[in-house]
Amino acid sequence: MKEIRLIYYSEATREISLLDIQEILKVARDNNRALDICGMLCYESFWFLQVLEGEESKVKGLFEKIKKDERHQDVVVVSEEKIDSKVFGEWQMGYAGSSCNFLGALKEIGQDEFSPEDMSSEQCLQFLESLTVSQTI
Secondary structure: OOEEEEEEEEEEOOOOOHHHHHHHHHHHHHHHHHHOOEEEEEEEOOEEEEEEEEEHHHHHHHHHHHHOOOOEEEEEEEEEEEEOOOOOOOOOOEEEOOOHHHHHHHHHOOOOOOOHHHOOHHHHHHHHHHHHHHOOO
16 A cells, blocks of 8 residues: 655635634544545645645545635645655644744744745645644644
8 A cells, every 4th residue: 555645735715714724624534534644734824735644546536625625726736755654643634823833833944934835845844744743723
């Protein structure tokens, strides 16, 4: 069974509320549990950044559904790579938004503001890994 890590970012089509985030996470966690997929979601300043890890065909199938979600647009795959082990295996879908840890994680990768389109794939992964300690919902 080939496992992959897929990282993407997208731009929200409207302001995303805490209620929206909670709804996204509930659906994601239920779906991901059934598919044995894990990951981390970040939302800030109209940008989503997400990583998905799991069996290749399942991750790709889920990603096709995610791309069709009307809450975001301009979906860009930052990286897709085969993995030997999961980094985000503790969560069906972790989440972190703006916080002191969020800002600290940005500084660690040399960024002053959250702009995934300006991050390399390595910076995206490092940033999301750093956020796992400050999962908020």
